Amino acid sequence: MFIVIVGCGRVGSSLARTMLKDGHDVSCLDEDPEAHARLEIGMDKAWEDMGGQFTVGAALEVEALTAAGIEKADVFVASTDGDNTNIVISQIAKRRFNVPTVIARILDPLRAEWYDRQGVHTICPTRIAVEMLEGEVREAAKRAAGTAPKTGSADHEDDEV
């Protein structure tokens, strides 16, 4: 499969490395040339020598997207640090280039939910983190309720005595 990833930060670069190891063709686009170094973290060969592709360019520039290979992409991932950029380029990938699978990382849960219903497949790390935290805190509360004495009601009993 040919995967185009726009935004080569911690998330994008990590996904790119994993997908390349899985045997897919991976092309990354980032406006910062230095982002290339992230693709080689923990790797013993250069990104290009492993078959990876890296393009420097702005996400909204059609020429840059084309250079990164969006026209041939089976999967398009929008993982820049800007929610709005990710939403716009996902819609470009879907509507203009007809990429079969388009996934956007959107930090704002409300926008992620709405655009997901509009047909842009969204991943919302904020919502996932909140759900995990809620789960952890609930677990902690249960453990506390099971082991520790109920200080509130004990005080109350003391008052009655």
Added chain:
Amino acid sequence: MGDASNMYVIVVGAGKVGWNIARELLEKGHEVTLIENDRERYQTVEQELEHNIQYGDASELWVLERAGVQRADMVIAVTGDDEDNMLICQVAREKYLVDRIIARVNNPRNLEHFELLGVRPVVSATDLIIRLIEHEVPEYGLVHLLDLPEQHLEIIEMNLPEGSPATGQRVGDLQLPEGTLLISVLRGSEGLIPNADTVLEPGDEILAVLDPKIEDEVTAYFAAPAHKPGE
């Protein structure tokens, strides 16, 4: 929904453009909420506009909702960020069913993205200035008087230069591409509606209606042959 004399308008971006739009609309008696996401800028403008400005990032849905987007008659996005302007207008129209939206395009290269997301009309300062240049500088040769891209029509004005092969010809003999109609010829202070016997003269200003696709072909037809260097 308000009528044209009393609308509720949300303006996003309190830069020079947004602030002045808000001011003008308030003077005309409309209800306005301006939204600005830079704290310092918000505080400056708030001294004048008071409760008519809110602080927040209007690309977040709750900020738009707090401003009352559900009952807005119009949303105008004029921030310095094209992605923000695009998405604020897209969400206003598609999620909150706002009838009228206007978006500012900062970088003309993004125009195609606005179109792709169905955000129109748009206002681009660069385009406006280019049009003014076309009007002010006759050597430029070609002026767009009206563009109707969806109807595949435009009206253009061309100067007929000295040496153009079309000069001295009867309109009826012109070999114009299919889909072009000469509407009028301005000659000196006179305007005439050409017929087949009208003979074109150098210096004529020709108004034509045509399909934008054949604009290059039509303008090339009326142009003077290019001078070869050294001749």
